[in-house]
Amino acid sequence: MGQNSKLPYDKTDAISIFKYALPLLNHTLRDIVGNDAIAGYSLDNHGKGNLGQMVEKLYYLYEPNSSIEPDFKEAGVELKTTGLKKLKDLSLQIKERLVIDMINYNEVVNQSFEVSVFYKKCRLLLLLFYLYQKGIEQYDYVFLLAALWKIPEKDLLIIKHDYQVIIDKIKRGEAHLLSEGDTEYLGACRKGQKGDSLREQPYSDIGAPRRAFSLKPSYMRTVLEYIKKSGKSSVINFDYKVKDSQIVTTKELQEKSFEDVILQRINPYKGKTYNQLCTALNKRYDSSKSKYAALASRIITGNSINVNKTEEFKKAGLQLKTIRVQQNGKIKEAMSFENIDYHEVYETENWEDSRLYEIYSGRFLFVIFKADGNTIRYFNSKKNSYTEEDSYSLVDAFFWTMPTHDLKLAENYWQGIKKAVLDNHIAPEFFPKNERFHVRPKGRDSKDLVDNPNGGQVKKYCYWFNNDYVREIVRNNATE
Numbered sequence: 001m002g003q004n005s006k007l008p009y010d011k012t013d014a015i016s017i018f019k020y021a022l023p024l025l026n027h028t029l030r031d032i033v034g035n036d037a038i039a040g041y042s043l044d045n046h047g048k049g050n051l052g053q054m055v056e057k058l059y060y061l062y063e064p065n066s067s068i069e070p071d072f073k074e075a076g077v078e079l080k081t082t083g084l085k086k087l088k089d090l091s092l093q094i095k096e097r098l099v100i101d102m103i104n105y106n107e108v109v110n111q112s113f114e115v116s117v118f119y120k121k122c123r124l125l126l127l128l129f130y131l132y133q134k135g136i137e138q139y140d141y142v143f144l145l146a147a148l149w150k151i152p153e154k155d156l157l158i159i160k161h162d163y164q165v166i167i168d169k170i171k172r173g174e175a176h177l178l179s180e181g182d183t184e185y186l187g188a189c190r191k192g193q194k195g196d197s198l199r200e201q202p203y204s205d206i207g208a209p210r211r212a213f214s215l216k217p218s219y220m221r222t223v224l225e226y227i228k229k230s231g232k233s234s235v236i237n238f239d240y241k242v243k244d245s246q247i248v249t250t251k252e253l254q255e256k257s258f259e260d261v262i263l264q265r266i267n268p269y270k271g272k273t274y275n276q277l278c279t280a281l282n283k284r285y286d287s288s289k290s291k292y293a294a295l296a297s298r299i300i301t302g303n304s305i306n307v308n309k310t311e312e313f314k315k316a317g318l319q320l321k322t323i324r325v326q327q328n329g330k331i332k333e334a335m336s337f338e339n340i341d342y343h344e345v346y347e348t349e350n351w352e353d354s355r356l357y358e359i360y361s362g363r364f365l366f367v368i369f370k371a372d373g374n375t376i377r378y379f380n381s382k383k384n385s386y387t388e389e390d391s392y393s394l395v396d397a398f399f400w401t402m403p404t405h406d407l408k409l410a411e412n413y414w415q416g417i418k419k420a421v422l423d424n425h426i427a428p429e430f431f432p433k434n435e436r437f438h439v440r441p442k443g444r445d446s447k448d449l450v451d452n453p454n455g456g457q458v459k460k461y462c463y464w465f466n467n468d469y470v471r472e473i474v475r476n477n478a479t480e
Helices: 014-024 028-035 034-045 051-059 117-122 154-169 217-230 250-255 258-269 274-278 292-300 311-316 342-348 355-360 404-422 467-477
Strands: 078-086 092-094 098-102 124-131 142-150 186-190 199-201 204-208 211-216 235-238 318-326 335-339 363-380 385-401 437-441 448-449 455-459 461-465
Touching: 014 154, 014 235, 028 034, 028 092, 028 404, 034 051, 034 258, 051 124, 078 098, 092 217, 117 154, 117 211, 124 217, 124 342, 124 363, 142 199, 142 217, 142 342, 154 186, 154 311, 154 461, 204 258, 204 355, 217 235, 217 363, 235 318, 250 258, 258 292, 274 292, 274 363, 274 385, 292 318, 318 467, 335 355, 342 448, 355 404, 363 467, 385 467, 404 437, 461 467
Parallel strands: 078 124, 142 235, 318 363
Antiparallel strands: 078 092, 098 211, 124 142, 186 211, 199 204, 335 461, 363 385, 437 461, 448 455
């Protein structure tokens, strides 16, 4: 190993550091370093420290520290351990967001992205994925996957803009209003417990909760997908090629933000009726309920691919939602989301680790269509006859994040759902309702059932926004 002969790896070489991690796979840290090392670490640190710190000291043989440099500064590599959950079908799922660095509100406002601690630590990550198991010690988690992950240039451009959004909000004296839904890939996530003392922020006297820069669960999910598709337990992504469709180029992101690119694609189509949109987009008339969502998606992608399944939307956890507004301004329909995963609700302890928090705290793209007084006529093959229905014109589009106050209501809503699941009361009369959210059935019929974590099977139910809430969102954000 030359200049690093005292270490079993070359600390100046990222590949050497990565390869040295591979014997950990399919083992626990205790398996590799032994009981005496674990006991000595616990005694020295009084049981404190996370798994990453233990790997650094006991396996890589260097002392963890709070340096602003990456863990392996000579190679520019930051080591991170991150948890996976095993689902009932034995597939693996990301457990949580990947925390990179704590946010010091007073310092980050004076740091450009390129000189920030976050940037130094995020560029090249050694990711060690372990299987999380409730009730066992961290050093007994089994490592399953490893990745030497260089964040792609295009991702860095989006992350750089996310960073600036967070900094700008702090500079407005709004650190206490930060939300993971403000941004695409990079989140400012809450850290600590409820009741922890608030932190000072530089441009306001209002205390702000502790937060950290993190890569969102949706972004980490795409990293896990990349590893799975490789068919290997360890990968280096230096020749990274995305398998999903991409809708924004590096060149576009060098000139504009991701959201500006998307909105500028939609703007030329404002005011067009359904028939005009179909003609402009070379799309056949569609009798399905999702035809307006398909039109909005086609405008953004330029093809028939569902925009929610593109690389950028998946990495951001971004959701396209289309809303149809009547001529009188009312909205008939509530807004549905995914079905409740009862096992996930049953097993998740904290609101901010829940799937519903990820959905509701995420970013939304709302595309608004309004009844225009015309009709559309098409042949309905199921009825073997022609059908007429109201026509809607595209009138507006905007990105939206759920306000902090509404997220608190959503937390109470989730807690009520969790209580119903834990009490084995999975039925409408036990699910909570409030002025924003409700639960309703989403199965095909009464025989469309799913497994109950308490045993047996139960009906499918779904998360919903109330239609009055959807109307309020449109009224407060639409320009038309």
